[in-house]
Amino acid sequence: MIAAVIGHIALAKTHTILEVFIASPGDVAAERKVLEDVVSEFNLTWGDKHKVRLELVKWETHSRPSFGEDAQDVINKQVGDSYDIFLGIMWGRFGTPTSRAESGTEEEFARAHRRLRDGDNVQIMFYFKDAGISPSQMDGEQIVKVQAFKKQFADEFGGLYQQFETTEEFQTKARIHLSKVVQDWLDSNAGAIESKTVSTQSEPEPNDYNPLSNLTALEDGDAEEGILDLVDRGTDAMDEVVQIVNRMGEATTDLGQKFVQRTKEAKAISAAGGTPDRKLAKRVVNSAANDLDVFVKRMSVEIPEFYKQNGIFTESFSAVAMISEQDANEDAEDVNNALNSMQEYRTAIESSSQNLIEFRQTLTDMPRTTTTFNQARRRAVAIMDDLLTQMRVAASQSKDIENLLLRLLKTDGDEAQ
Numbered sequence: 368m369i370a371a372v373i374g375h376i377a378l379a380k381t382h383t384i385l386e387v388f389i390a391s392p393g394d395v396a397a398e399r400k401v402l403e404d405v406v407s408e409f410n411l412t413w414g415d416k417h418k419v420r421l422e423l424v425k426w427e428t429h430s431r432p433s434f435g436e437d438a439q440d441v442i443n444k445q446v447g448d449s450y451d452i453f454l455g456i457m458w459g460r461f462g463t464p465t466s467r468a469e470s471g472t473e474e475e476f477a478r479a480h481r482r483l484r485d486g487d488n489v490q491i492m493f494y495f496k497d498a499g500i501s502p503s504q505m506d507g508e509q510i511v512k513v514q515a516f517k518k519q520f521a522d523e524f525g526g527l528y529q530q531f532e533t534t535e536e537f538q539t540k541a542r543i544h545l546s547k548v549v550q551d552w553l554d555s556n557a558g559a560i561e562s563k564t565v566s567t568q569s570e571p572e573p574n575d576y577n578p579l580s581n582l583t584a585l586e587d588g589d590a591e592e593g594i595l596d597l598v599d600r601g602t603d604a605m606d607e608v609v610q611i612v613n614r615m616g617e618a619t620t621d622l623g624q625k626f627v628q629r630t631k632e633a634k635a636i637s638a639a640g641g642t643p644d645r646k647l648a649k650r651v652v653n654s655a656a657n658d659l660d661v662f663v664k665r666m667s668v669e670i671p672e673f674y675k676q677n678g679i680f681t682e683s684f685s686a687v688a689m690i691s692e693q694d695a696n697e698d699a700e701d702v703n704n705a706l707n708s709m710q711e712y713r714t715a716i717e718s719s720s721q722n723l724i725e726f727r728q729t730l731t732d733m734p735r736t737t738t739t740f741n742q743a744r745r746r747a748v749a750i751m752d753d754l755l756t757q758m759r760v761a762a763s764q765s766k767d768i769e770n771l772l773l774r775l776l777k778t779d780g781d782e783a784q
Contacts, residue, residue: 385549386450388424390475392462394504395496399425399456403540409545412686419549422452425494439471443478452548453479454541455491458496459505461512469512480524488555490548493520493528494537535678536760542685543767547774594687598705601683605712607676608761611669615754618665619726625658652736656743663743668751673757681764684709687772706772713765720758727751 387406389399406421413419423736426442435441455476462470468477482489495517500510520526529544531537636644687702727748735741 372533372536383419383553384422385452385552386420386422386424387452387454387545387588388446388450388475388479389454389456390472390479391456392460392470392472394458394460395456397495397534398496398537401534402454402461402541405538405542405545408686409549413549415526419553421545421549437465439465439467439474442471443474445745448478448482451489451552452545453491455493456496456537457494457516458498459500459513459514460509461516465484468723469516473516488552490552491526492544492548493508494540495528495530496532496537497530498532512620522667532756533682536764539681539685540767543771547771550774595701597683597687601680601687602705602708604676604679604683604709607711608673608680609715611673611676613670615666616719616722618662618669619723621656622662623726626655629655629658649737652740656737656740659740659743659747663746663750666754668744670754670757673754673761677757677761677764681761681768685769685773687768702772706769709769711766713762714756714767715722715767716762720755720762723751723758728754 387402389402391399402423406423410420424446426446433441433444435444453476457472462472464472465474468474473495476491476493479489479491488588517528520528529540533542544767629651632654633648636648636651684705687705730744730747730751733744
């Protein structure tokens, strides 16, 4: 009897469970999958320390075969409306119509919005993927419906949505935004926590009691990184990205200087008098094409490394952003220093992006001369567009993390007063 009681005390844990309902058509399966990773990471970070856990609510796991007006009606009845957070995602498909709405996702949103309008405390977040769609997967009618819903979401419902281009960008946004929503919920629903608290482990049988159960249950891989480790890793990656941006800036400058030289060579041919030597002129133009190809090769090496290091940076600092106000207060100076570095980092990214946009336009405005030059120019413009996409994502992710860290530090300052 005594062993059973002690075992219960040692093993039983209680947590506040907040349910996150995912609503989406079927073309964002990758984003639905990464949400599982975000929730697992969140529960590992916040679970035992702050006694709060997230639980994903999906039709795949929370509904069973049954009958209703249609399949969506069955899902509505079985999933219910007791979840705390509604998270919607759309890309190129609007979904299959129901007898009550243009799609199941629209119907699920309407039910959530009705709860919000009636005074319920449900939180609604909606994301739209802004990325290219394979021609074989493109459905014009579906895309038109998505765009119409996006406009209705903002204009009629007064909603603020977020756009993303890659699954990794969505993962970072979801991680940060869910952290903020949970912080807000805990701040404003302290009285409701007890009613949503459940035991996550059952009482063991007396013969199963292990006096070292807590120690033996630990695994090295489960250890969460400390804030100093995360800041150091993120700062190192940030420094790497800055160096990469500087090298890419040098490559752009080198290309510009070579173009100045090619222009001088072309003018020299024209100034020689008489009929210009077409072969000589063509040689100058093709030399410019070679300069472009050298630029493309240099950028082809740098851009994947930019993507890799920025991923480490955002993963590290978004994990920092998931800590509680109390943790941030204990290491406020480190967080504040990291925040200042992050703001400088974003400024550098945005400045480099603007310079690249201007150079790209200059390149685009150049006259068509030879086939070799035209092809080289197309490759250069294409790789500039790839880089601009990565820079835009990096700046957006950095801004999202900054906002949450600023909130944490501001909260600490308020509490200190």
